[in-house]
Amino acid sequence: QSALTQPASVSGSPGQSITISCTGTSSDVGSYNLVSWYQQHPGKAPKLMIYEVSKRPSGVSNRFSGSKSGNTASLTISGLQAEDEADYYCCSYAGSRVFGGGTKLTVL
Amino acid sequence: EVQLVESGGGLIQPGGSLRLSCAASGFTVSSNYMSWVRQAPGKGLEWVSVIYSGGSTYYADSVKGRFTISRDNSKNTLYLQMNSLRAEDTAVYYCARDRYVLMVPRGMDVWGQGTTVTVSS
Numbered sequence: 001q002s003a004l005t006q007p008a009s010v011s012g013s014p015g016q017s018i019t020i021s022c023t024g025t026s027s028d029v030g031s032y033n034l035v036s037w038y039q040q041h042p043g044k045a046p047k048l049m050i051y052e053v054s055k056r057p058s059g060v061s062n063r064f065s066g067s068k069s070g071n072t073a074s075l076t077i078s079g080l081q082a083e084d085e086a087d088y089y090c091c092s093y094a095g096s097r098v099f100g101g102g103t104k105l106t107v108l
Numbered sequence: 109e110v111q112l113v114e115s116g117g118g119l120i121q122p123g124g125s126l127r128l129s130c131a132a133s134g135f136t137v138s139s140n141y142m143s144w145v146r147q148a149p150g151k152g153l154e155w156v157s158v159i160y161s162g163g164s165t166y167y168a169d170s171v172k173g174r175f176t177i178s179r180d181n182s183k184n185t186l187y188l189q190m191n192s193l194r195a196e197d198t199a200v201y202y203c204a205r206d207r208y209v210l211m212v213p214r215g216m217d218v219w220g221q222g223t224t225v226t227v228s229s
Binding site for chain 1: 143145152153154155158166168202204206207212213214215216217219220221222
């Protein structure tokens with residue numbers, strides 16, 4: 001399976017909202033509501049932020065939300081904060097598991 | 109406390125073998141799906157392998173035939189046996205609990221701190 005496609009970088013100012021896209025195919029993202037999102041700070045392990053496209057694990061801020069349309073899933077972060085600056089990865093479960101290439105979020 | 113602790117990484121020559129360990133606490137490895145995920149220096153996450161609670165195993169094409177995932181239920185520990193190592197296997201290797209509920213994946217919700225594997229002569 002090919003990696004899912006994410007923008008290399010996005011940026012936003014504190015308080016703003018940003019959206020990170022994750023594009024797959026009709027065989028993975030488009031076929032199943034099984035997309036998860038991970039946040040990774042430098043030198044740290046990834047952290048699960050969203051699963052099943054739009055569900056938040058306990059303890060994850062409601063500023064993080066997920067959605068999907070066709071073959072593209074999206075992660076939206078509202079009320080941007082400095083600590084949101086990190087790398088974000090989507091992951092699709094479609095038989096196997098495949099990650100996106102990652103998106104570096106910069107909080108200006 | 110739910111926790112995963114990896115060990116076993118190091119510097120190894122091309123063609124060599126290494127076994128990574130991932131000790132779990134706070135939950136039972138054999139009752140869960142468990143994955144290995146790696147991250148090459150400066151690169152993104154790459155899924156490597158998974159073992160299901162029933163014992164089925166699956167691998168990324170890049171490691172198929174060279175890596176073997178297994179677990180020791182008595183030690184509550186996950187392993188990754190890596191053979192015929194190549195320079196492109198150089199990465200931080202993470203183990204993660206690959207949570208499933210009623211056969212639906214709910215993401216990798218517990219991660220270890222990672223162990224570094226460097227393949228170089």
